[in-house]
Amino acid sequence: MFMFYVLFWSFIKLSSAQIPQFGPCPDIxxxxxxxxTKYSGTWYEAERYFAYYELGGKCVRAEYRVKHDDTIVITNQQESAMTGMRIVVRGEALQQSRSQPAKMLVRVMPVPLDLATPYWVVHTNYDSYSVVWSCNxxxxxxxxxxxxxxxxxxxxxxTLQKAYTIVDENNMSRAYFAKTDHTNCTEIEPEKMLEIV
Structure with a gap:
């Protein structure tokens, strides 16, 4: 079972940023x-760039909770459009520097490997939208x-127009965004839930 987790999260790391481009990461x-603290709470995924690990996923939402050391505990969940099974993944977002707290690295728990992925908050108004960027x-x-x-x-x-304005101001391509399906998002029976913690 341990090897399954290692292989699963190695795959997540390699596929977490899906759009390949020549050259180094752009300046964002x-x-x-x-x-x-203001960022904590529930966020729903409205749109995303393509990612293998979200293939067939719908009803994607995340809960953010701030610990006393400013680490953000993230609980992501999505439903499979094919099976109805819910997948729950937990991780921690750690600030890369105090001077730029919006630049974070997300580590999935409790995998003991260095599989941190960039998580940069480009902009949020905290109340309605957030634009997030990742590049490797x-x-x-x-x-x-x-x-x-x-x-x-x-x-x-x-709300979406405000987010698109941020996307455009940072020369992020709108062409890669796909709308996340949020139809028929209902509570799933515990026996159908696959929880990875």
Whole structure:
């Protein structure tokens, strides 16, 4: 079972940033004076770049909780559109530096390997939307990912437009975003839930 976790999360690390591009990661400005406490709570995934580990996933949501040391505990969950099974994954977001608290690294718990993935909050108004960026350098190319998160499962057009403005201002491609399916998101019986902790 342990080897399953190692292989599973190794795959997650390699596929966590899905859009390959030539050259190094682009310069993306992150939010100044990011407040992790205000960021805590429930976020729904409105749109995302393609990622293998979310293939067939719907009803994606995340709970963020701040610990006393400013570490953010993240509980991500999604349902399989094919089986209805819910997958729950927990991790921690650690600030890379105190001068730029919006730049974080996410580590999945309790895997004992260094599988940290960048998680940069480009901008959020805390109340309705957040634009998140991730990029990994591999010498001559890089892979990137991005998410638009919202406080409501079905955000208003005004909320999405505010997020798109941030995307455009940072030269992030809108072409790679796909809308996350949030239809028929219901509670699932415990016996159908697969929880990885």
């Amino acid at each position: 400005n992150v939010m100044a004076n990011f407040n992790s 350098d591999y010498n001559y190319f890089h892979t990137e990912n991005a998410w638009i998160l919202t406080r409501q499962r079905e955000p208003s057009l005004d």
